[in-house]
Amino acid sequence: MAAETHDIVILGGGPAGAAAAATAARAGLRTLLIDKARFPRDKLCGGLFTGRARDEYRRIFGRDLDPALFSERRAIAFHLGPTPMGRMDDVPPMYLTMRRPLDAHLLALAGEAGATLRTGTRVVQIDLAASRLVLEDGTAVAYRVLVGADGVTSAVARALFGRPFDPATIGFALEKEMPPVSDPETLATVRVDFGVADWGYGWSFPKPGSTTVGVGGLQARNPDMKARMRAYAERLDQGDAEGMKGHFLPFGDYRRRPGRGNVLLAGDAAGFVDPITGEGIAHALGSGRLAAEAAARAIREGRAEEAAGLYRAATAEIRLSLAIARVLRPIVFSETMAPLFARRFAGSSRVKQAYMRMLAGEIGYPTLLALVAWRLPRAIWRSWRGGAPGPAQNRA
Ligand SMILES: Cc1cc2nc3c(=O)[nH]c(=O)nc-3n(C[C@H](O)[C@H](O)[C@H](O)COP(=O)(O)OP(=O)(O)OC[C@H]3O[C@@H](n4cnc5c(N)ncnc54)[C@H](O)[C@@H]3O)c2cc1C
Incomplete structure (x- = not known):
């Protein structure tokens, strides 16, 4: 049977897939997005949408957040066990949303941008060698670039690397x-x-x-x-x-090479989730956009097979921030460092402010790392000397 042909096929219609589809369609690519679910559909998620997610949303969809979908919050409270670790008012805005209406909204925007949406459709075969998919109704779909935006259990990641994630680190x-x-x-x-x-x-x-x-x-x-x-x-x-x-x-284990040849992985499929906060929507939107941009450039230049190389370079900033978060993570979570973190860093309003500014997209992880690296030796020294203050105290 002759295959229908698209420049780019995106598997998955969550934030990563919707961002990729909208960006690709706007770049003039013949774009097909396939999702096995019919929308609106549920996705288990806290629905915390950070400032950096908002910035990506504006950039991709060219509009402001709809207040009907998002409730702004400016206060955050941290606790350690039963003990309050401090409340911060007037932090950069965070937004709370529900994924069911949000994802349907994002997908509708991708459709408005010109992407063809095929929801409620399963892919039964991914033939990477032939750049072809087969849908459950027998339709064959050929692509020049394939984007796997199909979440943490990604079938595209499995086709590329044998399994979607490592059970030891998930x-x-x-x-x-x-x-x-x-x-x-x-x-x-x-x-x-x-x-x-x-x-x-x-x-x-x-x-x-x-x-x-x-x-x-x-x-x-x-x-x-x-x-x-x-x-x-x-x-x-x-x-x-x-x-x-x-x-x-995904919680710390991301793909250093998020794709191969003309196949790219975006969002959870690439493991692009912050290993401290579990925040994934911002990187899903960002990597979806970058995947489509890399695909558009590779196709325009007649080298679709090199899309993964272009995409890997484009995701360097995301991967650097995940790498730094992995370095910082033991300070927050390990048995030896966590008590020190609770006493010194959680008690520092400057570090907490910096963390909130990072989530808001105002500073990057490298700046946060520099701040923590500067304070860590002093904190260890003070802790070693004794006299560590209680967790609820705040100091700049
Ligand atoms: C409990 C929980 C709470 C979280 N809370 C937050 C939070 O508050 N803030 C935050 O930023 N992040 C949070 N995250 C992470 C966030 O939910 C993900 O990082 C984000 O949804 C990733 O988007 P995505 O588009 O990559 O994948 P998904 O949102 O998972 O979308 C994948 C899509 O692919 C489709 N699909 C899957 N397989 C196939 C297939 N074979 N064929 C066709 N379609 C397929 C699915 O139906 C789905 O629509 C949380 C995660 C969990 C589990």
Whole structure:
């Protein structure tokens, strides 16, 4: 059977796929996006949309955030076990959203940009050698560049590398939508709890219609994640954890080579998720855009086979920020360093401010690393000398 032909085929219609499809269509590529789900569909996610995600959204879709989809929050509170580690008001804006309407919105924007959307369709065969896919209805689809934006269990990553992720390093998270809160201060505050999971944390994101409560971290370190989620729900006292749902998330293990030849991986499929916060939407949007830009250039220059090389160079900044976060991560989570982190860094309003500015896209991870590297030896020295202050204290 003759195959229908597209310049670029994008597998997956989450943030990475929608960003890739909108960018590719705008660049004039014949663009097909395929998703096995019909939209709107659920995606387990806290729905915390950072300033850097907002900046990517504006850049890709050329518009501001729709207030009907996003609630702005300017306050965040950190806890360690039962102990408050400090609340920050007036941090750079964060936005809370629900993925069901958000992803449907992003996909609609990709369609408006000119991408052909085929949802509710499974791909049954990926033939990398022939640059061809076969859909469940038997349709053969040929591509010049393929983008795997099909999430953490990516079929494209499996076709390229044999498996989508390493079970030894993958993250896992549980979540449940709890009733909304009425107390105005709680409703205005994003809450993060360290110590709830090993090499991970808990979160409570208060939205107008519900409160998204979750616990996540390295799967190998948390075989008892369900019990941890139950205990966390009990502590928050916002509802029980029955009916919680789980999902893998990349948590530190990203692809140094996010593709090969004319096949590129974007978003979770490439492991582009922050290994400290678990934030993935910003990198999904950013890498989706970069994948489409690399594809457009490679096709324009008649060298589609080199798209992965162009894309790898383009994602250097994302990969550097993930590499730095991996360096910083043991300070936050390891058994030896975490108590010091709680006493010194979480107690430092300057470091916390810098972290929030990094999430807002105002500074990069390299600046944050420089700040922490400067303070770390002094903190270790003071801690070694004794007299470490309590976790709730704040100092600049
Ligand atoms: C519990 C949890 C909480 C999180 N909270 C946050 C948060 O608050 N903020 C944040 O920034 N990040 C968060 N993340 C991470 C974030 O959800 C992901 O990084 C983000 O969704 C990645 O987007 P994506 O487009 O790469 O993949 P996805 O959003 O997973 O989209 C992949 C799409 O591919 C489709 N697909 C899969 N396989 C196929 C196939 N074979 N054929 C066709 N289509 C296919 C799926 O149906 C899906 O629509 C969280 C993750 C988890 C698990």
